[in-house]
Amino acid sequence: VHTNHDELLTHLRTTVGEASVLTGDGLEAYEVDWRKRYRGRALAVVRPRSTDEVAAVVRLCRRHGVAIVPQGGHTGLVGGGTPDDSGRQVVLQLGRLNRVRAFDEANFSMTVEAGCVLQSVQEAAAARGLWFPLSLAAEGSCTIGGNLATNAGGTQVLRFGNARELCLGLEVVTADGQVWDGLGGLRKDNTGYSLRDLFIGSEGTLGVITAAVLQLVPRPVAQVTALAAVPDLDAAVSLLRTATARCGASLTAFEVMNPLSLELVARHVPGLSPPWAGHAVPPSAWTVLLEVSDGESEAHAQALLESALGEALEHDHVLEALVASSVAHSRQFWHLREAIPLAQAAEGLNLKHDISIPVSRIPAFVAATDRSVQAVSPGARMVTFGHLGDGNLHYNVQAPAGVEPSGYLQAFEPAINACVYDAVQAHGGSISAEHGIGALKRDELERRKSAVALALMRSIKQALDPADLFNPGRLLRRR
Ligand code: FAD
Ligand code: ZN
Numbered sequence: 367v368h369t370n371h372d373e374l375l376t377h378l379r380t381t382v383g384e385a386s387v388l389t390g391d392g393l394e395a396y397e398v399d400w401r402k403r404y405r406g407r408a409l410a411v412v413r414p415r416s417t418d419e420v421a422a423v424v425r426l427c428r429r430h431g432v433a434i435v436p437q438g439g440h441t442g443l444v445g446g447g448t449p450d451d452s453g454r455q456v457v458l459q460l461g462r463l464n465r466v467r468a469f470d471e472a473n474f475s476m477t478v479e480a481g482c483v484l485q486s487v488q489e490a491a492a493a494r495g496l497w498f499p500l501s502l503a504a505e506g507s508c509t510i511g512g513n514l515a516t517n518a519g520g521t522q523v524l525r526f527g528n529a530r531e532l533c534l535g536l537e538v539v540t541a542d543g544q545v546w547d548g549l550g551g552l553r554k555d556n557t558g559y560s561l562r563d564l565f566i567g568s569e570g571t572l573g574v575i576t577a578a579v580l581q582l583v584p585r586p587v588a589q590v591t592a593l594a595a596v597p598d599l600d601a602a603v604s605l606l607r608t609a610t611a612r613c614g615a616s617l618t619a620f621e622v623m624n625p626l627s628l629e630l631v632a633r634h635v636p637g638l639s640p641p642w643a644g645h646a647v648p649p650s651a652w653t654v655l656l657e658v659s660d661g662e663s664e665a666h667a668q669a670l671l672e673s674a675l676g677e678a679l680e681h682d683h684v685l686e687a688l689v690a691s692s693v694a695h696s697r698q699f700w701h702l703r704e705a706i707p708l709a710q711a712a713e714g715l716n717l718k719h720d721i722s723i724p725v726s727r728i729p730a731f732v733a734a735t736d737r738s739v740q741a742v743s744p745g746a747r748m749v750t751f752g753h754l755g756d757g758n759l760h761y762n763v764q765a766p767a768g769v770e771p772s773g774y775l776q777a778f779e780p781a782i783n784a785c786v787y788d789a790v791q792a793h794g795g796s797i798s799a800e801h802g803i804g805a806l807k808r809d810e811l812e813r814r815k816s817a818v819a820l821a822l823m824r825s826i827k828q829a830l831d832p833a834d835l836f837n838p839g840r841l842l843r844r845r
Contacts, residue, residue: 389409414460416463461481534553546573591690591695616667718762745767
């Protein structure tokens with residue numbers, strides 16, 4: 367450790383208190399990412415309690431030329447919140463900024479600090495009879511700051527948008543340690559560049575989000591799901607059109623699952639399988655989960671789903687369908703969808719691609735990409751599922767049956783990624799729909815974005831963080 371590092375640690379301890387500066391061993395939770403693909407080593411983990419303390423920490427690190435890695439719940443999937451292994455970066459952990467600052471029920475908004483856990487924000491809104499609709503499987507540990515820094519998506523995007531659409535304002539500590547107060551809570555504000563939108567999705571590379579004004583909506587009276595077996599992806603896209611026309615804004619989720627993804631669930635989660643297991647549904651059928659959130663009643667929600675599914679059945683876009691009859695039944699359907707990542711993990715290491723394509727082009731994309739992946743790696747098992755309503759697929763690839771996965775991944779990852787991302791590009795899609803760039807996709811971004819787009823991004827980084835203080839080498843290459 368450099369002398370100036372010791373001096374920095376001393377300053378940090380006097381600024382935020384001895385107990386808020388963690389060093390040494392036992393810091394794995396902050397140094398190893400959720401998927402255990404990135405293992406770093408931090409100079410220190412600093413846990414401030416207030417925006418002013420965050421600003422003071424930023425000024426100190428800047429003065430000592432020490433880089434900062436902002437971190438919330440550390441559930442990110444692209445290695446963006448994990449320090450590198452140099453032992454010279456400070457992890458700025460925001461979990462203690464966890465107060466709800468204000469409620470404005472007439473404005474349908476609440477102001478929360480960045481370290482609030484998503485689930486606790488949902489609960490605070492529910493306690494007031496309101497709903498914060500951002501929802502994802504990591505909600506028990508991810509934070510609002512991390513959700514906004516990655517512009518998280520999740521299961522309600524179809525109706526309510528990504529984290530960006532649910533944010534009315536931000537408070538941010540800038541790279542020179544100043545506090546930008548943008549907590550206005552306005553739905554209309556055309557006074558120049560949208561600074562808020564610049565920080566949302568910037569993955570901790572432009573500033574530290576310390577608080578946010580969140581958009582709330584009325585709580586639905588009923589949420590009902592249905593499962594439908596469809597002959598193929600084309601039929602799923604047709605069903606999406608029918609359901610959108612029949613259910614309108616009440617349609618809050620439209621998820622798709624290929625046969626293998628549910629086969630893995632049945633194998634690894636005892637007792638969980640689609641309700642038509644054993645019926646005359648062909649093994650090649652895909653499964654769709656639809657959700658309707660309704661302001662009237664459960665019966666009204668069920669009627670909406672039945673009318674959409676009835677029309678699709680007539681046109682042979684649906685083979686068989688079941689509308690949930692109770693809240694517990696609806697949860698069971700969601701459980702099927704949410705168990706896929708765990709079932710995949712239990713089956714063994716796999717390659718994940720979080721991509722988006724215009725909905726209309728998804729069937730052609732999957733057909734073409736399945737073919738080219740099979741050409742590169744015969745027998746590769748395609749686990750394809752995701753948020754079809756948002757044009758977002760988790761296009762994951764598992765080693766052929768009986769093949770040891772880690773050696774397989776090492777040998778085939780580059781070739782398979784090239785197949786997938788070439789096809790994404792050819793179909794006008796994006797290499798990251800939800801999870802961001804971080805460390806994992808930085809080089810891929812550089813290969814795929816236009817020179818003009820990359821130059822614009824670099825000038826934004828240069829303007830807002832000229833010393834490369836925040837998350838250097840993440841999202842964009844180090845200068
Ligand atoms: P972290 O992991 O701590 O950080 C993520 C990034 O944001 C890092 O680059 C970090 O530097 C930066 N950051 C964190 N806090 C701040 C801050 N206050 N200011 C500035 N920068 C900051 N994502 C989806 O979009 N949709 C999903 O459906 C989804 N499902 C998931 C399911 C599971 C089981 C898991 C583990 C993850 C999932 N994710 C999903 C990934 C998603 O990005 C994160 O769960 C979440 O949004 C990140 O929040 P976090 O607090 O854990 O952030
Ligand atoms: Zn997802």
